Amino acid sequence: MERRQFLKNALSVLVPGVGVTWLSLRPGSPRAARAAWVRPPGALLEAEFLARCIRCQRCADACPNRAIVALGVSAGGGMEGTPAIQPRRQACMLCNRVKGQYLRCTEACPSGALQPVRKDPEEIQQKVAMGKAVLDKGLCYSYNSWTCGACYRACPFPGRAMTLGLWERPEVKAEGCVGCGACERACIRYPQAIRVRPRAA
Amino acid sequence: MTARQRRHGWIQALRRLVQIGTVCLVVGLALASLYAHYRAARALDEMRAVEGPVGSGLRVVDRLVSGLDDPRAFLDGFKGSLWSMRLAGWDVTDPLAALEVIATSKVLHPPLLLAAAVPVLLALLLGRVFCSWVCPGYLLFEAGGKLRRLLRWVELPPAEVRFSYRNKYLFLAVGLVVAAITARPLFALIYPPAVVSRLVHAWVFGTALTGMLVVLGLILAFEVFVSPRWFCRSLCPGGALLGVLGRGRPVRVRLEPHRCTHCRRCEPVCEQGLNPVTESSGMECDNCGRCVRACPEDALAYRVGIQRMRASDGPGRAGSLAAALFWGALALAVLAPTPARAHHILGLPHYSYKENYPQVPTLEYPASAGPYDVLLTSYPGKPPPGEPANLAFYIKNRATGEPYGQPVTVRVLQTFTFGRNRELQPPIRIEPFDRVHKLTVTFDREGEYVVELAMEVEGRSEVIPFRMVVGDPSSAASVLAAVGGGLAVFLIGVRAVRIKRRRRQAQEAGA
Numbered sequence: 169m170e171r172r173q174f175l176k177n178a179l180s181v182l183v184p185g186v187g188v189t190w191l192s193l194r195p196g197s198p199r200a201a202r203a204a205w206v207r208p209p210g211a212l213l214e215a216e217f218l219a220r221c222i223r224c225q226r227c228a229d230a231c232p233n234r235a236i237v238a239l240g241v242s243a244g245g246g247m248e249g250t251p252a253i254q255p256r257r258q259a260c261m262l263c264n265r266v267k268g269q270y271l272r273c274t275e276a277c278p279s280g281a282l283q284p285v286r287k288d289p290e291e292i293q294q295k296v297a298m299g300k301a302v303l304d305k306g307l308c309y310s311y312n313s314w315t316c317g318a319c320y321r322a323c324p325f326p327g328r329a330m331t332l333g334l335w336e337r338p339e340v341k342a343e344g345c346v347g348c349g350a351c352e353r354a355c356i357r358y359p360q361a362i363r364v365r366p367r368a369a
Numbered sequence: 370m371t372a373r374q375r376r377h378g379w380i381q382a383l384r385r386l387v388q389i390g391t392v393c394l395v396v397g398l399a400l401a402s403l404y405a406h407y408r409a410a411r412a413l414d415e416m417r418a419v420e421g422p423v424g425s426g427l428r429v430v431d432r433l434v435s436g437l438d439d440p441r442a443f444l445d446g447f448k449g450s451l452w453s454m455r456l457a458g459w460d461v462t463d464p465l466a467a468l469e470v471i472a473t474s475k476v477l478h479p480p481l482l483l484a485a486a487v488p489v490l491l492a493l494l495l496g497r498v499f500c501s502w503v504c505p506g507y508l509l510f511e512a513g514g515k516l517r518r519l520l521r522w523v524e525l526p527p528a529e530v531r532f533s534y535r536n537k538y539l540f541l542a543v544g545l546v547v548a549a550i551t552a553r554p555l556f557a558l559i560y561p562p563a564v565v566s567r568l569v570h571a572w573v574f575g576t577a578l579t580g581m582l583v584v585l586g587l588i589l590a591f592e593v594f595v596s597p598r599w600f601c602r603s604l605c606p607g608g609a610l611l612g613v614l615g616r617g618r619p620v621r622v623r624l625e626p627h628r629c630t631h632c633r634r635c636e637p638v639c640e641q642g643l644n645p646v647t648e649s650s651g652m653e654c655d656n657c658g659r660c661v662r663a664c665p666e667d668a669l670a671y672r673v674g675i676q677r678m679r680a681s682d683g684p685g686r687a688g689s690l691a692a693a694l695f696w697g698a699l700a701l702a703v704l705a706p707t708p709a710r711a712h713h714i715l716g717l718p719h720y721s722y723k724e725n726y727p728q729v730p731t732l733e734y735p736a737s738a739g740p741y742d743v744l745l746t747s748y749p750g751k752p753p754p755g756e757p758a759n760l761a762f763y764i765k766n767r768a769t770g771e772p773y774g775q776p777v778t779v780r781v782l783q784t785f786t787f788g789r790n791r792e793l794q795p796p797i798r799i800e801p802f803d804r805v806h807k808l809t810v811t812f813d814r815e816g817e818y819v820v821e822l823a824m825e826v827e828g829r830s831e832v833i834p835f836r837m838v839v840g841d842p843s844s845a846a847s848v849l850a851a852v853g854g855g856l857a858v859f860l861i862g863v864r865a866v867r868i869k870r871r872r873r874q875a876q877e878a879g880a
């Protein structure tokens with residue numbers, strides 16, 4: 169009887185424990201497993217970020233542009249509830265014309281997974297690395313006999329993150345690009361010719 | 370009924386009010402955040418057109434704050450959920466979240482510790498009152514207890530398996546160690562306040578309801594059919610933590626032994642399944658006060674005072690064991706080395722361009738055929754029925770970057786879980802236009818579709834299917850679940866009627 173009691177109790181802890189561990193570590197769908205995500209500004213490196221984020225979604229609440237959304241279960245193990253930016257839907261506007269001293273999501277984070285970033289161009293350049301924009305010249309209108317330049321007009325760091333050549337042909341300058349995704353959001357080509365590649369983990 | 374009992378009846382009503390108020394607060398905070406978004410986007414006109422309960426909630430918030438001088442600044446003071454919130458400008462975070470993040474990241478973040486201080490202080494003074502007065506999971510599982518009573522009433526008594534109270538300390542301790550080793554927080558996936566908070570958030574913001582609903586459902590089902598109040602008593606890591614913190618709480622339910630008549634009326638009302646006469650001062654008691662109300666002799670009462678725990682205060686040895694386990698695990702969790710880059714160990718490869726870039730409103734579906742990369746994009750990604758959806762196939766040679774120049778053939782089929790596929794329109798041949806093969810499809814009905822792309826690759830014909838969802842079809846699984854649930858209710862009803870009839874016949878035969 170004693171042994172049966174022990175087994176019963178051990179099972180009642182093990183089953184949920186293993187279940188939860190599996191939920192947080194399962195590889196997810198092949199698509200999800202290959203995914204990297206654009207994290208909000210000021211985010212720590214991915215592994216550290218996942219350890220530090222408590223999945224409270226307060227950065228999503230704080231974002232004035234509703235650019236930050238929480239990922240769902242389908243995003244794969246351990247991703248549930250973590251914040252990500254999907255620039256095509258809504259890009260990070262780096263809290264342009266929003267009151268306050270800091271980028272709001274970085275200020276809202278209770279656990280330090282997002283490090284505070286002051287709203288100063290130099291500090292943003294230095295601390296924010298959500299990803300880098302990558303241009304597909306095969307798709308870009310300006311490289312294919314139309315002139316467009318929509319991405320350049322949207323860029324918060326024109327000249328620094330992106331330059332414009334003859335016939336409005338954009339060139340991304342990786343060293344100045346913070347990965348806000350405004351260019352991707354602005355791109356009128358479909359499928360879009362410029363995208364943010366999330367920072368490699 | 371004594372005057373004290375009546376007074377404690379009011380206290381119980383107050384407890385229920387606080388519980389329901391907490392749920393309202395969680396919904397209200399989510400609504401306030403959504404409202405702040407609309408306000409920031411200067412889209413209050415758009416907001417007024419939002420329908421349903423969320424729309425009415427938003428309008429209530431609008432009426433409440435629009436008279437203020439600076440509604441944005443006011444709303445900034447109220448953000449978050451039960452897992453971590455800002456209340457009147459003060460950050461409050463669940464101690465379990467703080468503890469777990471210390472274990473996973475090995476970093477002490479002072480603002481986080483400060484935010485956890487209020488609930489910790491509350492637990493030190495009042496014990497596990499968060500459980501019995503605030504936690505929405507507790508409210509839900511209390512309702513589960515009522516369901517058990519209903520089952521008993523239809524004479525289908527559910528099983529009563531009991532589990533040890535110590536399990537939860539073990540769960541907390543092992544969970545912390547596992548979280549420290551894998552560097553991923555675990556408890557947020559099962560801890561009801563966090564789960565409920567996220568569910569409410571998803572509902573208000575209209576994002577996909579997370580699979581967390583399943584977790585809550587499983588726990589509730591287990592409690593209703595197998596073990597009463599199993600989660601709070603035997604598994605909840607948050608309850609375990611608060612229990613450890615509240616061991617020396619000055620406010621306890623205490624017994625005046627000379628008044629107790631051993632009527633045992635306090636036993637069945639205890640939500641934690643304790644015997645209040647012997648165990649109400651121990652660390653399992655959550656100070657809910659139901660036993661105080663049930664006691665007709667005023668023997669049980671809230672009393673304030675420092676008192677050493679006695680061995681007779683319930684599972685005292687279990688408590689010491691639990692505390693030892695807990696502190697040991699915490700030390701281990703903080704000291705245990707975290708494997709750097711845990712995700713590499715899991716074999717998640719690097720991101721590669723254009724394979725799976727996550728997009729919500731535009732669906733992107735990557736595939737490959739021979740030397741070609743194929744990308745289907747659909748705008749909108751989940752088209753409503755009856756409205757045109759723009760599909761584009763971008764087919765590019767992986768090596769040379771040259772787009773595919775030949776025409777492709779596209780078929781659109783509606784698929785069914787049961788039954789044959791339906792062809793929406795005859796196959797269409799599409800010439801490339803400006804490097805992309807484009808097609809506009811109007812899906813006429815809600816449901817699941819397959820877009821089949823046929824193309825010539827190196828002299829062979831390749832067919833690539835892309836799955837698409839139109840509208841919000843109820844999936845086969847949810848239909849099955851509804852049917853199964855209905856069947857179960859029907860069977861229970863039938864069985865109950867039969868049992869009643871047999872009893873009556875037996876009585877008549879006896880008479």
